Structures are given as C-alpha cells and as structure tokens.
Amino acid sequence: MTTLGIDVGASGIKGALVSLEKGQLSGERYRVPTPHPATPTAMAEAFAEIVRFFDYKGPVGCGFPSIVKNGIACSAANIDSSWIGTDVRAVFGDACKCPVFVTNDADAAGVAEMRFGRGRNEQGLVLLITIGTGLGSALFYNGVLIPNTELGHVLWKNGKAAEQWCSSGARSRLKISRKEWADRFNEYLLHLELLFSPDLFILGGGESKLFEQFKDQLHTTARIVPAKLLNNAGIIGAASFAFENQ
Ligand code: BGC
Numbered sequence: 001m002t003t004l005g006i007d008v009g010a011s012g013i014k015g016a017l018v019s020l021e022k023g024q025l026s027g028e029r030y031r032v033p034t035p036h037p038a039t040p041t042a043m044a045e046a047f048a049e050i051v052r053f054f055d056y057k058g059p060v061g062c063g064f065p066s067i068v069k070n071g072i073a074c075s076a077a078n079i080d081s082s083w084i085g086t087d088v089r090a091v092f093g094d095a096c097k098c099p100v101f102v103t104n105d106a107d108a109a110g111v112a113e114m115r116f117g118r119g120r121n122e123q124g125l126v127l128l129i130t131i132g133t134g135l136g137s138a139l140f141y142n143g144v145l146i147p148n149t150e151l152g153h154v155l156w157k158n159g160k161a162a163e164q165w166c167s168s169g170a171r172s173r174l175k176i177s178r179k180e181w182a183d184r185f186n187e188y189l190l191h192l193e194l195l196f197s198p199d200l201f202i203l204g205g206g207e208s209k210l211f212e213q214f215k216d217q218l219h220t221t222a223r224i225v226p227a228k229l230l231n232n233a234g235i236i237g238a239a240s241f242a243f244e245n246q
Helices: 040-053 088-096 105-116 168-174 178-196 206-217 230-245
Strands: 002-008 012-019 030-033 060-064 100-104 125-131 135-141 144-146 200-204 223-226
Touching (some): 002 230, 012 040, 012 230, 030 040, 040 088, 060 105, 060 230, 105 144, 125 178, 178 206, 200 230, 206 230
Parallel strands (some): 002 060, 060 100
Antiparallel strands (some): 012 030, 135 144
C-alpha cells in the first residue's frame, strides 16, 4: 500500500509516496521551500501544492516541527507563533481536501528509523536527534516512543535552547566551522547522556548526510550511528503515522 508522507520543516516542506511494506519511498520526492513568515495560511498552500503534485487522494501523514497533541500545534520555535493552538489537521486538511494526520517531525523520523532503519531490533533506550534548522528528538524505550520530548529545547549555558547553539541552523547563523560545530554538538550529546543514559544515539536530519565528516569528534559511552533513512525518515514516519491512525 502507498501513502503520502509530508515532512514539514522550517526551511523546506518535502513529500513522497511511501511503500509501507518496505519502509521506502516509492518514487521521487517533491520539495517546496517553507514560506516566510511560516504562517498557517502560507504553509497550508505549500502543503496543498505537494498533495496536488502527486495527484493524491487518501490519508496524508504529516510530520510537523512543533509539539503536537491530538493534531494541535502546542509550540512554535522555528515557525510563526500564530501556529500555537492551531489545529494543524484542520488547516492542512481543508487546504488539500484529504484527511491529514499530524505528529511531531522528529517523532515521525524516529518511528521510521526504529521500524525500518538503524533502530530495528534495538532494545533499551534509544535517542534519535534530528539536526536541521532546529534540533528535534525522539526517545524510545524498548521500541516504545515517548512523544514530544523536545530535547532541542534543553536550556543551555547561555540560557537559551540548545538548538540555538548547536543545530545546523545555529552553525550557519553564527558562522562557525563544522569542526567547532561538531565539538559543540558532542558537548550537547554528553549532556543528554548524563540525563538519559541512552544505549544508542541515532543522528538524523539534513546534517546526518555528512556524518562521516564529523563522527570522529563525537565521543559518548553510548554508540552513535547515522540514520539509515537519512533525511527521508520524516516522510516515511509521517506516512506510517497516517496509515496507523486513519
Ligand atoms: C521544535 C521541534 C522539532 C525540531 C526539529 C524544534 O525547534 O521545537 O518540535 O521537532 O525543531 O524540527
């Protein structure tokens, strides 16, 4: 069976048809830049453009970059603050005329990695961190997700969220080298390790494609691996979420 998954990010909105038996994209990805300001009206139009591109009718899964409870956005770190309290299912569903099922983007990516990627058969505590404009997190214990953990918002030394110090968004904004960024990111992982004692860290998001370039700077007791599904994990997880909740 094929379901449309859409990964809504702060810089791009990406969709693809997903084969859920295989946990793979069944065709090309289509991406539109996230409008700025990233308001509900502007983002709904971009979301609907993706659904139209695939000429799709059916349940649509959506990974969304905020705390999501019962389809409602409860935070807005890298999107317009008018999203807070907005029913994402209704706004996107009205725009694309399909039922939309919404979950946090990092939770979606985590579920896909646990099912089809590097987290397969992993027991114990697994922490997936997506590295992009912000830092997303998905926490699993014996394969069960504890949703909306938001560990990119751990308060850091400067009193701001950790994602403002060591996401890839922060790296470009602060104009720091990848080497300096990787040292910062390692410090962040060590802090998470102190708090959660994970058995495994999985690194996802856009930056995970460059894992080979920075892996030697990461040193935790827990194993650290790049996401197998790379940046497609969010799309695949979103499609699974729709399929299971339709
Ligand atoms: C948001 C999270 C999201 C992450 C990655 C953070 O700023 O608060 O909900 O998972 O960015 O997009």
